[in-house]
Amino acid sequence: MGRKGRIRFATVWLGGCSGCHMSFLDLDERLVELAGLADMVYGPFMDAKEFPRKVDVTLVEGAVTNRANLAMALMLRERSRIVVSLGDCAVTGNVTSLRNQFPVADVLATFLSCGEGSVPAMDYDAVPELLPRALPLHQVIAVDGFLPGCPPEPERIWTAIGCLLRGEPVELGPEQLTFG
Amino acid sequence: MSVVTLTIDDELVSGRHGETLLQVIREHGMELPTLCHMEGLSERGGCRLCIVEVEGSLRPVPACSTVAQEGMVVRTATDRLIRYRRMIVELLFAERNHYCAVCVSAGNCELQTVAATLGVDHVRYEYLSPRLTMDLSHERFGIDHNRCILCTRCVRVCDEVEGVHTWDVSCRGVRSRVIADLNHPWGRSETCTSCGKCVQVCPTGALFAKGAAVGEMVKDAGMLTRVIEGRDKKGWNE
Numbered sequence: 119m120g121r122k123g124r125i126r127f128a129t130v131w132l133g134g135c136s137g138c139h140m141s142f143l144d145l146d147e148r149l150v151e152l153a154g155l156a157d158m159v160y161g162p163f164m165d166a167k168e169f170p171r172k173v174d175v176t177l178v179e180g181a182v183t184n185r186a187n188l189a190m191a192l193m194l195r196e197r198s199r200i201v202v203s204l205g206d207c208a209v210t211g212n213v214t215s216l217r218n219q220f221p222v223a224d225v226l227a228t229f230l231s232c233g234e235g236s237v238p239a240m241d242y243d244a245v246p247e248l249l250p251r252a253l254p255l256h257q258v259i260a261v262d263g264f265l266p267g268c269p270p271e272p273e274r275i276w277t278a279i280g281c282l283l284r285g286e287p288v289e290l291g292p293e294q295l296t297f298g
Numbered sequence: 299m300s301v302v303t304l305t306i307d308d309e310l311v312s313g314r315h316g317e318t319l320l321q322v323i324r325e326h327g328m329e330l331p332t333l334c335h336m337e338g339l340s341e342r343g344g345c346r347l348c349i350v351e352v353e354g355s356l357r358p359v360p361a362c363s364t365v366a367q368e369g370m371v372v373r374t375a376t377d378r379l380i381r382y383r384r385m386i387v388e389l390l391f392a393e394r395n396h397y398c399a400v401c402v403s404a405g406n407c408e409l410q411t412v413a414a415t416l417g418v419d420h421v422r423y424e425y426l427s428p429r430l431t432m433d434l435s436h437e438r439f440g441i442d443h444n445r446c447i448l449c450t451r452c453v454r455v456c457d458e459v460e461g462v463h464t465w466d467v468s469c470r471g472v473r474s475r476v477i478a479d480l481n482h483p484w485g486r487s488e489t490c491t492s493c494g495k496c497v498q499v500c501p502t503g504a505l506f507a508k509g510a511a512v513g514e515m516v517k518d519a520g521m522l523t524r525v526i527e528g529r530d531k532k533g534w535n536e
Contacts, residue, residue: 206399209420210391213399218427251427256420264419268399295414298398298405 125174125283127152129161129204130194132187133214133252134180136162138205141269142177148276155283171197175282177204177265177275181214182253186246195259202263202278202288206297208255209266215252222248263288266297304370319361319372320348330374331383331412333501334449335362338522339458342450346386347412350374358382380416387413392423393472394430395444396502402515403503409447410502426472433478435485439497439507441476446504448474452496459525464490476504495521 131139139162145152152158159173160166169190176198182191195201206212217225225248226237240247255261265278265288274294281288300315306323313322318341323330334345343363350361353371358379361372373379390396390409398404430443450467453476457463464487468477478484497505498521506515528534 203420211425212397215425215427216395216397218425219395219429254420256422257424261420266419290419292414292417295417295419296398296405296410297396297413298401298410 125156126159126170126172127156128159128169128173128176128194128198129163130169130176130178130180130190131162132178132180132190132208132255133183134205134207135213136179137269138179138207139163141267141272142204142275144272145276146272148272152279169193169197173198175200175202177202178208178255179204181207181211182249182255182258183214184246184248185242188249188258191255191258200262200282201255201259202265202282203255203261204265204275205270206266206268209264210297211252211254212268215254218251222250265290266295268298302366302368302370304366304368304372306372307374313366317366319350319352319359319364319366319370322366323350323361323372323374328374330361331415332362333408333412333447334451336451336455336499336522338526339451339454339499342454345447345449347383349379349382351376351379384416384418387416387418388421388423390447391418391421392425393428394446395425395427397444400512401445401503402506402510402512403445403517404513406513406516407503408501428472433484434508435483436487436490436492436508437485438492439484439494439505441484441505442503443475444504445502446476447502448476449501450476451499451501452476452505455495455499455522459522459529460491460493460495462489462491465496495525498522 129139129142158164159170176194178201182188203209207214223237230237263278265274267274274290277290277294278288301312302315303310303312306328311322311326320330320335331347333347334342335348341363343360346360348361349358351358351373398410404410432440432442434440453465453467456465464478465476468475468481478487479489484490497507498518503515
């Protein structure tokens with residue numbers, strides 16, 4: 119718990135398009151309400167360089183598609199009490215995993231040399247190396263809740279946040295559970 | 299007409315002789331999920347979503363292809379059945395490449411709806427991510443094998459209602475594919491009448507009308523009932 123018993127709340131952006139975070143922003147005035155109930159300690163909207171320790175709830179957008187994602191997933195799991203997959207890429211792999219039908223070398227060749235000739239050597243200090251497959255978050259770390267949708271509508275996110283603020287597991291009705 | 303009396307979920311119900319358990323269950327307003335079943339087509343019993351437990355039988359049986367019998371004691375929603383149904387749907391998602399976010403049938407898809415209704419919020423199995431093709435050789439329609447769940451509604455409607463049997467299934471198990479004629483491109487099929495019935499009965503976005511973008515492929519759910527009624531009542535002879 120953070121100051122005055124408020125929960126420490128983080129969001130993380132892995133292999134996704136940030137659409138889930140846009141949808142999160144679409145909570146609009148409810149963000150003010152959330153800011154009153156939780157301390158936002160990390161995320162694309164926060165000026166925090168490193169994922170902090172002792173986080174209560176972390177929402178994760180995106181699939182685990184490269185080594186940086188993998189390292190981040192392991193770290194946020196270690197430092198968060200509750201981890202929730204936010205949106206279809208984290209939940210199913212979704213668009214990020216469209217490439218899974220093809221070997222990584224073919225994918226890179228398509229993007230780097232239009233499929234012709236050899237692929238230039240990659241500087242993996244500058245760009246994180248792709249994993250052989252883009253994985254849903256729960257295939258990499260233990261996940262406590264799932265929030266499907268591409269992106270999940272703000273109402274879904276708000277329902278889930280409501281559950282989390284009350285200390286309950288994320289439970290969505292069938293109308294809020296659809297993929298896509 | 300003879301009547302059979304049986305117990306479904308502790309409720310004494312009656313059905314007509316020869317009716318399937320699924321018919322009796324739905325006539326009494328009880329819910330049971332299905333994907334391969336379709337009113338007007340023969341039963342296949344392939345998707346296994348409508349499995350129920352019948353006292354005296356160790357294994358669950360598909361309600362769509364089990365005839366209701368006098369004195370049967372049936373359960374439709376035990377913990378085991380609910381667990382199995384979720385597994386079945388998760389396996390369907392894992393077997394091919396279902397990307398609801400970029401599918402023409404998103405929002406109008408029976409697989410998507412069934413998954414949400416059963417509370418499937420993620421898939422516990424590893425995705426097979428098979429490399430599958432799409433056949434866009436037909437002038438008006440397309441088939442995307444990535445989204446096919448092998449319910450064979452298209453095969454049955456083409457055979458039983460259109461009377462053509464353009465579609466069938468090649469290979470077995472996880473390699474099964476719906477094919478046109480003897481595995482020809484759909485557009486080169488010599489038997490296809492381009493009636494579009496297969497497109498309308500397909501529960502997912504596997505069969506679609508060309509030109510539909512994400513979420514735009516709305517299937518005509520009443521089409522088959524109208525066609526069959528018209529046929530049976532000879533509505534088109536005048």
